[in-house]
Amino acid sequence: xxxxxxxxxxxxxxxxxxxxxxxxxxxxxxxxxxxxxxxxxxxxxxxxxxxxxxxxxxxxxxxxxxxxxxxxxxxxxxxxxxxxxxxxxxxxxxxxxxxxxxxxxxxxxxxxxxxxxxxxxxxxxxxxxxxxxxxxxxxxxxxxxxxxxxxxxxxxxxxxxxxxxxxxxxxxxxxxxxxxxxxxxxxxxxxxxxxxxxxxxxxxx
Numbered sequence: 728x729x730x731x732x733x734x735x736x737x738x739x740x741x742x743x744x745x746x747x748x749x750x751x752x753x754x755x756x757x758x759x760x761x762x763x764x765x766x767x768x769x770x771x772x773x774x775x776x777x778x779x780x781x782x783x784x785x786x787x788x789x790x791x792x793x794x795x796x797x798x799x800x801x802x803x804x805x806x807x808x809x810x811x812x813x814x815x816x817x818x819x820x821x822x823x824x825x826x827x828x829x830x831x832x833x834x835x836x837x838x839x840x841x842x843x844x845x846x847x848x849x850x851x852x853x854x855x856x857x858x859x860x861x862x863x864x865x866x867x868x869x870x871x872x873x874x875x876x877x878x879x880x881x882x883x884x885x886x887x888x889x890x891x892x893x894x895x896x897x898x899x900x901x902x903x904x905x906x907x908x909x910x911x912x913x914x915x916x917x918x919x920x921x922x923x924x925x926x927x928x929x930x931x932x
Contacts, residue, residue, distance in 0.1 A: 771799050781811045784826040784905060785932045792928050795822075799852065812852070813925065820921045821851050823908040840904070841875050841895040849881060849891050849908050856883040856910075858891070867923060870931035872896050874907065878917065881910070890917035896932040905932045 770776045780800030781787045791797070791813070799812035807829040813822045835843075848857035858879045867874045876894035883889070894907040909922035926932075 771801050776800055776802075777811065780809050781824075783809045783828060784811050784824045785929050788928050792925060795925055815921045815925075818915075818918050818921055819912045820918060821908075821910045822922050822925060823849070823851065823910075825906040825908075827904045829902055837875055837895050837897045837904075840897070840906075841877060841893065844893050844895060844906050844908075845877050845879070849889075849893070849910050851910060854883050854887075854889070854910075854913075856881040856887075856889055856891075858893075862890075867894070867926060869896060869926045870929055872898060872932045874926065874932065876907075878919065887913050889913060890915075892917060892919060892922055894926075898932065903932075 774797065777797040777800035778787075778789070780802045781797065783802065794817050795813050795815055797811065798814050799810070801808075801810040803809075807827060809824075809826045809828065811824045811826075813824075814820070815822065845858055845861075848855065850856075858877075858881050861877055861879045863878045865876055867876060874894040874896045876892055878890070878892045881889040881891050890911045892907075892909045895904070896907070897904045907922070907926065909917065909919075911917040
């Protein structure tokens with residue numbers, strides 16, 4: 728049976744735009760939007776603001792488990808989009824949560840969204856890279872929710888190598904979808920437990 732190829736949801740495109748605007752600095756839009764983005768950037772490293780963003784994405788424990796620290800948060804309230812970045816000090820691994828808090832009733836299926844997130848790759852404050860192959864696929868129970876995930880090798884435009892994981896959780900009752908990314912330092916192997924141990928500390932997503 729042929730699978731219907733639905734377009735990428737508006738919120739997914741907006742998340743991509745958010746990452747590019749905030750991390751890429753492509754502020755070639757109207758002064759009003761520039762002012763709004765500038766405000767988001769200024770607030771994005773405020774500790775209290777980041778914690779508020781985090782609680783909108785998921786009920787993160789306070790404080791975070793040992794070794795993890797918040798580094799960035801962005802909340803675009805009128806789009807119901809929230810982003811939280813967390814670093815793990817010991818292995819310098821980055822974990823990124825992108826949440827949409829008002830999912831569309833006709834949104835594409837979780838697996839299809841995961842595939843498209845994989846195709847898009849991973850963007851952090853320091854690098855943008857694309858997956859080059861799939862290493863593993865699976866699912867992880869996160870409290871009351873199940874996250875589908877894929878791991879693989881990535882490469883940036885300069886040819887530097889990374890390893891990463893991308894996961895997706897969709898809660899129909901909560902009308903919420905969360906994308907989870909984790910990226911290894913350049914040239915190093917991904918410690919999947921670093922990402923998964925943080926996720927396992929959550930009662931749900």
